Amino acid sequence: MHRWIGLCAIGVGLFAPVTQAQTRFEWPADTADVTRYTTAEECLAASERAKQALESWGPVWADTLQLTPERATAPLPAPLVETARRCGARFAAATAPVIDFAPLMELFLLAGRDADAATIVRRRLAAIPATALRERAAVLDSALNGYVTVPFGNPGLTNAQPVRLEAAESLLVDRARVPDTLLGVQDRIRPVWMLLRAARRAGDTARAERVAKRFLELGARLSSAERRTEWGEISRLLTYFALSMQHERALLDSLRHGTAGYVALRRGDWSKATGERGVAFRMPVGQPAATIEGDFWFGAGTPDSGIARSSKGKVALVVFVEHGCIDPSMNCWPAYASLRRLAARFPALAITLVARTRGYFSAMAPPPPEQEANALRQWWQEFHHLPGALAVTSTTFFRLDAPDRRRVDRPTANETHYSFGRTFGADPGMALLVDRNGIVIEVGRLGGGAYDFPDVEEHLAQLIDILLSRPASVS
Amino acid sequence: MSAHMDRLIRLTDSQRMLLREECERITQRVRSFARGGGDTDVKVASWWHGELRWARNRVSLAGDRRNGGVSVRRVLRGAGGEANTNQLDDVSLEAAVRAAERAARLNITYPQDFQLPAPPFEYPRTAIWSDATYDQTAPARGEAARALIDPAESARMLSAGYLQVSGATVSHFPDTGPALYAATTMAQCSMTVRDPRGTGSGWAGLSSYDLARIDAPALARRALEKCLASRNPVAVEPGRYTVILEPQAVHDLVGTMVTALGRQAPELNAAGPFFAGRDDALDLNRSKLGLKVVDERISIGHDPSDPALGIVPFDLSDEPYRKVTWIDRGVLTELSDPRGYALHTRNDNLGYPNSGAYRMSGGTASIDEMIRSTKRGLLVTRFSNVGVLDENSLLMSGFTRDGLWLIENGQITKAVKNFHFTESPLFVLNSIEQLGEPVPVFSPSAPAVVPPLKARDFSFTSLADAI
Numbered sequence: 001m002h003r004w005i006g007l008c009a010i011g012v013g014l015f016a017p018v019t020q021a022q023t024r025f026e027w028p029a030d031t032a033d034v035t036r037y038t039t040a041e042e043c044l045a046a047s048e049r050a051k052q053a054l055e056s057w058g059p060v061w062a063d064t065l066q067l068t069p070e071r072a073t074a075p076l077p078a079p080l081v082e083t084a085r086r087c088g089a090r091f092a093a094a095t096a097p098v099i100d101f102a103p104l105m106e107l108f109l110l111a112g113r114d115a116d117a118a119t120i121v122r123r124r125l126a127a128i129p130a131t132a133l134r135e136r137a138a139v140l141d142s143a144l145n146g147y148v149t150v151p152f153g154n155p156g157l158t159n160a161q162p163v164r165l166e167a168a169e170s171l172l173v174d175r176a177r178v179p180d181t182l183l184g185v186q187d188r189i190r191p192v193w194m195l196l197r198a199a200r201r202a203g204d205t206a207r208a209e210r211v212a213k214r215f216l217e218l219g220a221r222l223s224s225a226e227r228r229t230e231w232g233e234i235s236r237l238l239t240y241f242a243l244s245m246q247h248e249r250a251l252l253d254s255l256r257h258g259t260a261g262y263v264a265l266r267r268g269d270w271s272k273a274t275g276e277r278g279v280a281f282r283m284p285v286g287q288p289a290a291t292i293e294g295d296f297w298f299g300a301g302t303p304d305s306g307i308a309r310s311s312k313g314k315v316a317l318v319v320f321v322e323h324g325c326i327d328p329s330m331n332c333w334p335a336y337a338s339l340r341r342l343a344a345r346f347p348a349l350a351i352t353l354v355a356r357t358r359g360y361f362s363a364m365a366p367p368p369p370e371q372e373a374n375a376l377r378q379w380w381q382e383f384h385h386l387p388g389a390l391a392v393t394s395t396t397f398f399r400l401d402a403p404d405r406r407r408v409d410r411p412t413a414n415e416t417h418y419s420f421g422r423t424f425g426a427d428p429g430m431a432l433l434v435d436r437n438g439i440v441i442e443v444g445r446l447g448g449g450a451y452d453f454p455d456v457e458e459h460l461a462q463l464i465d466i467l468l469s470r471p472a473s474v475s
Numbered sequence: 476m477s478a479h480m481d482r483l484i485r486l487t488d489s490q491r492m493l494l495r496e497e498c499e500r501i502t503q504r505v506r507s508f509a510r511g512g513g514d515t516d517v518k519v520a521s522w523w524h525g526e527l528r529w530a531r532n533r534v535s536l537a538g539d540r541r542n543g544g545v546s547v548r549r550v551l552r553g554a555g556g557e558a559n560t561n562q563l564d565d566v567s568l569e570a571a572v573r574a575a576e577r578a579a580r581l582n583i584t585y586p587q588d589f590q591l592p593a594p595p596f597e598y599p600r601t602a603i604w605s606d607a608t609y610d611q612t613a614p615a616r617g618e619a620a621r622a623l624i625d626p627a628e629s630a631r632m633l634s635a636g637y638l639q640v641s642g643a644t645v646s647h648f649p650d651t652g653p654a655l656y657a658a659t660t661m662a663q664c665s666m667t668v669r670d671p672r673g674t675g676s677g678w679a680g681l682s683s684y685d686l687a688r689i690d691a692p693a694l695a696r697r698a699l700e701k702c703l704a705s706r707n708p709v710a711v712e713p714g715r716y717t718v719i720l721e722p723q724a725v726h727d728l729v730g731t732m733v734t735a736l737g738r739q740a741p742e743l744n745a746a747g748p749f750f751a752g753r754d755d756a757l758d759l760n761r762s763k764l765g766l767k768v769v770d771e772r773i774s775i776g777h778d779p780s781d782p783a784l785g786i787v788p789f790d791l792s793d794e795p796y797r798k799v800t801w802i803d804r805g806v807l808t809e810l811s812d813p814r815g816y817a818l819h820t821r822n823d824n825l826g827y828p829n830s831g832a833y834r835m836s837g838g839t840a841s842i843d844e845m846i847r848s849t850k851r852g853l854l855v856t857r858f859s860n861v862g863v864l865d866e867n868s869l870l871m872s873g874f875t876r877d878g879l880w881l882i883e884n885g886q887i888t889k890a891v892k893n894f895h896f897t898e899s900p901l902f903v904l905n906s907i908e909q910l911g912e913p914v915p916v917f918s919p920s921a922p923a924v925v926p927p928l929k930a931r932d933f934s935f936t937s938l939a940d941a942i
Contacts, residue, residue: 323819359822363815366822400757403764403808405821406742408757 034087040096040103043087047110050083076110084110093119098127101139105146109164117146118167125174137178137187144168144175144191148198163198165207172214180221185231192218193238197454200245212242219273234451240273240283241453255466258474259286259439282420284443289434290417292318292352294391296373299353299381313436314350315467317342317388317460318418319446321380322428323358335429335447336384338457343387346464351388353380354414356395359407369394433460435467437475491523491541491609491642495656498646501563505547508565508572513551513579514650515572520544522643527616530635532628534620537613549575554582595653596795596825602785605685608660611640619664623695627668632702634695636666639919640686647793657787662686663919664694667877668702669942675708675890676942677701678857678877680723680917684785688915701856701878708890710938711881717852717908718933719845719882722925724875725835726916727858728900730923732869733775733833736801738762738812740866742820748869748901749807768807769904774836776800781834783915784922790828799827830921837926838910845909845929847885852929854880854887858896859941869899874939893942894935906931 037043088107093116096104101124108117121143128136147168172192180188192215199208219239226232244251244266255262263286270276270283319339325332343351359366361375373392380386393412400406411419418432420443433442442463444456453459493501498519509515521543528536545568548557556578560571611619616638627634639662646656665680679697681689720728732748740747741762749768751761778798779788789795794814801809811829818824846854856878864870875893882888911927 358819360818363818365824366818399821401765404762405823406759407820407822408759 034083037087038090040088040091040100040107043084043091043107044103044110046087047080047084047107051077051080081110081112085112088113093117093123096120098123102142102146105143109146114164114167121171133178134182137175137183140171140175140178141187141191144171144195147171148194163202165195165199165202165204168195168198169207169211172211176214185222185226185229185235189215189218189231189235189238193451196242196245200454205248209246212246215239215242216246236274238451240270243269243273244453252462252466255441255463256470256474259435259437259441260475262441263439284418284420284432284440287420287440289316289318289432289438289440290414292354292391293393293413294354295394296370296377296392297389298373298377298392299389315346315348315436315464316350316352316434317464318352318354318432318434319388320354320414320418320428320430321386322355323360324428332429332447333384335445336380336386338446339386339431340384342457342461342464345461346468348468349464351386353386353388353390354393354418355380355390356393356409356412356415358395358409359397431456431460433463433467435475436472441467491521491539492644492658493519493521493543493646494644495646495658498644498656499648499654501545501568502646502648504565505545505568505572508569509549509576510572511551511576513549516548516550516647516649518546518645518647520546520643520645522641524639524641525611525613525616526637526639526641527613527620528637529620529624531633532624534617537617539613545571547571547575549579551576551579554579556580556582596789596793598653598655598788598795599779599797601779601788602782603657603659603684603787605660605662605683605687608640608662608684608686609642611662611686616640619691623664623666623691626692626695626699627702630699630703631671632668632699633671634666634668634698636664638664638691645787649793652793655789655793657789659785659787660684660686661919662689663917664689664691665917666694666698668695668698670702670706673942675702675704675706676877677703677705681915682917682919683783683915683922704880705878705890708879708892709881710892713894713935713937715932715934717849717929717931719842719849719852719854719929720903720927721842721854721856722911722914722916722927723857724855725928726918726923726925727861727873728871728898728903729775729835729925730831730833730918731861731863731871732900733801733923734829734831735866735869736810736829738810738820739816741810747866748899749810750867762810763807764810766807767805769802769805769901770907771805772836772838772907772910773802773805773904774800775802775833777830777832777834779830779832781924783924784832784834786830786832786921790830792828794826794828796828796830797825801833832921832923834924835913835926836910837913837928840909840911840929842911842927845911845927846882846887848909849882849929850884852882853891853933853935854878854882864897869901870897871899872897872936874941875935876941893939895937895939896934897936898934903928903930903933906933 034043034046037046084107088111091104091107093104093108093113098120101120104120105117108114108120121139124139124143125136128139147164172195175191192211196208196211196215199211216239219235219242222232222235227236247265251262251265254265266285267281267283270281270285276282339351343349355376357369357372359372361367361372364375367375373394376392377390381390391414393414395409395412397407397409400408418430427445429445429447431444431446432440435441442460444460445452446456501519502517505517506515521541523539523541525539526536527534542561543563544559544561545563546557546559548555549572556575558571558574558578560567562568620638623636623638624634640660641662642658642660644656644658648654661682661684663680663682665678667676667678669676677698677700679694679701681694683689735748737747741750742760745753745760749763751763751766754761776799777784777796779786779796780798786796792813799809801807809827812820812826813828814824814826817826842854855875857876858873859876861871861873864872872895874895879891879893880887880889881891907928907930909929913924913926916923916925
């Protein structure tokens, strides 16, 4: 888009010899020369460049992003570790400037020098005055983050470093000594949730249950005023997740024996976490799933597959997909990969994608609904190979008066039916698992973020497995 | 001599910018180097600057610079890759094509027809080319500089300034859609005259695509007169003053406001000077479209076919600039947006890109009349170092420069020391008393036609040592 700028910005060099032109576009060497780097930040940058060089040559979005426990403990790429090791060799944990604690800790962990990482954390904590409790909490949080977070960002697209769950959990003891009153809700719940999430993703269920208990204690200590804040709301939802994780085996067992018992347990968790009861109950688990409506149907078996016309008789997954995800800058692709893996793993699962028209598609001139629906089909079914049926509703809308003229879409019938109150609006990416009797068993967001249920895919897979293997007589 | 060297010599000696035929030829050559099918998109540009800079009445820089560039985008099986070069020989062009193909192979593959082409646009005819500008030679620039410097030197003042003539071409010949080629010129002249003792300073400047529209001797006279009249300023108290802003001073404030005329800040980010508030019922952010935002005597718009406001008729995305009225008699009637945003929010096939060029409506009052009707106020030549303090109110700060005078009882009584100011163009345009005739101002990046105006309660916050 900004190619004119690029053209105009080309530096003087018009008259360079022809021979230079032949080498100008060669790829630069990707071997890091670390001899000139003197700071921890420079070493980290060199390590990141090594990683980027690897990624740029690798497959970009193949369905190799297995959401398995092994992924979280897979080793980092050797060139990255080697760069961090060679560059970091000049820094001794016992003598390096403690002010560089954060980059040094990250560098040591990248290089596999866990003992040195612990040393620099200890030295940093020792440098904090006894009364500076907020500072202590901040350093502990930084250290915990370093132990459980994937370096350099996106966990979905790269190998993860092995998370150091034990080291991270040991920090929580010290962290608990900081009084609640000194910290906001977010600062209190975030580190514990991050550790819970990491333990869960690593498949360390015993630790996850332990940390979940700690998280629940934290949630119980929130004041009523704190519960009404934005982060109070989030903490209630996370509390519900933590409750589910704490007795997940019991939940799965109950589902094996019937939906009613399972629903009662889940609703109990929801009530405990949120205090909601009766008509205000916003948790969709246990509610009947409405029949999906669509003006345009695409995909095998439509419109009679899944709960397209009838919610009876099949285990179904209803997934709301949205226009935002035809913009490549919106990274919905990990969610799509999840969906493909679930479909491959459970061929009997009836998947229905639910979409709506918006009056545009990519750079196409405003298309009529049938053309837009067909473009959506092409995008999701042909390009992304998403499984199942695709139902597209021709959206009704009105326009704001001139000069604004914006289009305001009215909710579709599907969105209305699947809203279940404020918390679980029919957002893009929302997936609902429905049993053979048309009862919602679980709701989650595929490819979810930091504050969604961790590893939704694996969680759904466990539930789907049970529902499909459950005798038809069980309901 | 190789064909490559021949090309270089032609570019350096006899040709400053690429003609349409040459851009087409380069495009075809680039396409011929493509291997492995797919699509090849080529953009070719060139530019030339002839410039002269002087200080303390002596020329300090005189030169000609030129460059060109080719942007190559290859799309292979739905994956795009891009490379740029400014060398136009076959070896370099082929190397760029290979680099674009390598980049494409590493990129994400989209369906071939995912990026569907935009519909054909109609492009306005604009006045952007002047032979007078393009033909001004380096010796002629030297002569012009002499004529600009002489009056100041004769008056034993020091002058500094910049004279530039330039040209540029941009071209895009896509497989589908209209062929785009534009050649444009720009001339700009600005100068400051200062008292050698450092007690006074005067400035004048103008820019236009057409050098013939710039009266350089008049600029020299104006800068000198302002310098002489601004010597030995006295300090007056900061505070709120009635001001008479010369057109350049108005542009220094309003130009920033014009660039802020966009839909996305208020509608997406609930921010910017044109955000009205949150509409909870519809769950969207409202802009001030349809609301009165400035004095009803003010209209601001841009007509690309206006001879005083000519610009290259398309933007970076090949989208055409259209005739638009942003503010009509004080009411905000349009905000700019790129086509993508227009398509997504309104299903409009065409947005309103904002070039920054504008014409602001005026009145009939002369500056002399404004002075005569002022009991106590300040006459401002221009503002300098203007920065936005608060993007929501467009509150700006900066200081006056190159001529500031006190008006008392309908007459200019004395030169005064410069001020820091803290003010918003929105406040100024809501406090107007009189408006003058709009005239072109110095604005090389995007032409502007702006009136002088008289406004109440302009906020000067402290004295500035700047001259």
